[in-house]
Amino acid sequence: MGRWRRPRQAHGRRQRDRRTHRGDRDMATQLRTHRAAETAGTEHGTVVTLGGWVARTRDMGGVVFFDLRDASGKVQVVADPDSVPGLEELRMEYCVRVVGELRPRPEGTQNHDLETGLVEVHATELEVLSTSETLPFMIDDRFDVDELTRLQYRYLDFRRDGMASNLRARSHATAAIRAALVAQEFLEVETPTLIASTPEGARDMLVPSRLRQGSFYALPQSPQIFKQLLMVGGIDRYFQFARCYRDEDFRSDRQLEFTQLDLEGAFWGEEDVRATVEVAIVAATQAVRDVTPATPFPVFTWQEVMDRYGIDKPDIRFGMELKNLSTVFDGTAFRGFGAALEGGGVVYGINGGALGLSRKGFDELTETAKSHGAAGLVWAVVEDDGSLRSPVAKFLSDEEQAALKSGLDASVGDTLLVVAGPWRTTVEVLGHLRAQLGTPADPDELAYLWVVDFPVFEETADGGLAPAHHPFTQPHSLEDMKERPAVALSHAYDLVLNGTELGSGSVRIHDSETQSEVFDVLGIAPEEAERRFGWFLQALRFGTPPHAGFAFGMDRLVAILVGATSIRDVIPFPKTQRGVDPLTGSPNPVEPDQLDELGLDLSAATKAALSADDA
RNA sequence: GGGGGCGUGGUGAAGCCAGGAGUUCACGCCAGCCUGUCAAGCUGGAGGUCGCGGGUUCGAAUCCCGUCGUCCCCGCCA
Secondary structure (H helix, E strand, C coil): CCCCCCCCCHHHCCCCCHHHHCCCCCCCCCCCCCCHHHHHHCCCCCEEEEEEEEEEEEECCCCEEEEEEECCEEEEEEECCCCCCCHHHCCCCCEEEEEEEEEECCCCCCCCCCCCCCEEEEEEEEEEEECCCCCCCCCCCCCCCCHHHHHHCHHHHCCCHHHHHHHHHHHHHHHHHHHHHHHCCCEECCCCCCECCCCCCCCCEEEECCCCCCCEEEECCCCHHHHHHHHHCCCCEEEEEEEEECCCCCECCECCEEEEEEEEEECCCHHHHHHHHHHHHHHHHHHHHCCCCCCCCCEEEHHHHHHHHCCCCCCCCCCCCCEECCCCCCCCCCHHHHHHHHCCCEEEEEEEECCCCCHHHHHHHHHHHHHCCCCCCEEEEECCCCCEECCCHHHCCHHHHHHHHHHCCCCCCCEEEEEEECHHHHHHHHHHHHHHHCCCCCCCCCCEEEEECCECEEECCCCCEEECCCCCECECCHHHHHHCCCCCEECEEEEEECCEEEEEEEEECCCHHHHHHHHHHCCCCHHHHHHHHHHHHHHCCCCCCCEEEEEEEHHHHHHHHHCCCCHHHHCCCCCCCCCCCCCCCCCCCCCHHHHHHHCCCCCHHHHHHHHHHHC
16 A cells, blocks of 8 residues: 555544544544434434535524535534524535534424434534635526536536436446456456547547657547457456547537446357346446346347337337338228338338327428438327228228228227338338337336347448448358348347447457458458558457457446436536537647647638637 | 527526517525524515627517527437
8 A cells, every 4th residue: 555545434434533532623623523414323412523515594593504515415503693603604505614412303393304304413613614605506406507507617516416416326336337347257457548540430539649740649439449459368357437439429318528338258159248238237227226127138139129119229118119011001002102012112100199199290290200211101090980080091991991900909099100111211210200209107117128130231321331330240140241231140239228229249250360351341451451450450360269248338327327318417527519618618729839749730710710719 | 511499687587479668586695684494584785788799670688680609309429
């Protein structure tokens, strides 16, 4: 151990300092003996010293109450202004130290909404440790505050119960995962955050090099290659809470920098990965929610979730599954369906339940469907007499209407939504509608699931094929990949929770021969592969063990576990949608000298924009 | 890159559609009263360039155009 010793803070008891017992009143003064929440279990009559913030003052004239809040909770302090100087000057969020006797509250004045509501501290001494300016917002979750203001004063936001408990939840989840993995003999290994840029994937965050001007580091989008090198190096089981960086546009569940639990194991296949990730997820869920999700999590193939839910990250807390109605409309007179079927397409539908939509509502749904690529949307409402009210009812035979109703298990009042077209587009359109219309019966339910057997390629906007995962993913079959790329599958898998993709992983390619061939099929020329990944291909030539791994987003996981609508609520200092930290003002322009040192010069347009901002 | 919501004393909102004096509500702030409150209560007070710029109008927080900020969504995120 070094010579720095930290006072032990566990259970709120500060390690006793010997000098206090000698009666020193200077630096050795014990600033507090108890934390606020501990007063509930402390013997009446004890003289306690508390340190914390003035949450609320209630000045009755002859007697003053205030709530003293610290990290553990709150306790009421009561005092007589004649005997305790400074009491009437107290304002919200003053930081104070209070000495007083712990007493039971008089009969009838207990506060059962407060954990410490049966006691109160009768103050004999009050010291204002520091005062507070008028607050920009109330330290009280009952008041909604604009998020920008919260971010500008994030340190005050932390004093509010919501953020404080989110930060605790995150810490507990992290600690639980670490403990669970260490118990399974995983090694926590750090990997660099200044690495080489590779063009594929998300946009890299770049850091200019001073020692090699004109060259740049990239911040990692993930520790992918490094953890594979650890496997080559015989580390066997690796994990890391890895900060990752992707310079793409923001969403409520996306930030420039985010944290993944990254793990990898040697001599592993898919089942080993799933079992281990489940251990980590269960540990985190228990730590935050105090519930134990059933394991193993359900496993779906990609094909199955697309066909049943129209999305690769389904929320299965509610039904409303997609149904293939193609056979129902085989030979139909309705051209909207008939043309799609004749063109090799499909007809799928969902039962939206009792939506009670107006004509305008249906128009909006139709717009949604079209914006996701549908030619149109057919809707039908089951009337009291069992007939269908629909713009296209007159084109559908009685048999087709009956089969539509039975195919979607429709009851009176249900709204049926039907889309026709190419399979992929059709299911995705319905998947969006399902996600928009469906509501889980129990919003607290946690529905974890695996999606496996992703395709190797996915279709791009211009009809071409692009790799769906990173190029180190093991395909099911190299032959399929070459000969039937559109349907070839890979050993890639996702973990999904309540309609959110938590993370993904894969079985990796572990020999350079296969890796080279995959690069080739992915359209990366041998020379290019050698130039960019030569060192990695070289590493694979030294007896690489089969290995597989996973990474999931801690921000997303904790956000869902605590019920936050945005990961910003579980990130201490997040950035706004424009990538700005309103508290510190990052990113900011730098001095010309700094740029010179890096061999950089800003474009004329950028300089002009900067000086315009200054003016 | 595109679509949408929002921007009004320190804070949160209403006012905007249908133009007529910075009007209102709650919290906070300042002063006073009050001995059992706990989002204390009562009385009084201070505090705003209605994000910014332009336009329409006799007159703009309100209508129009632009711009900035923020949030949500599409694209993007191997």
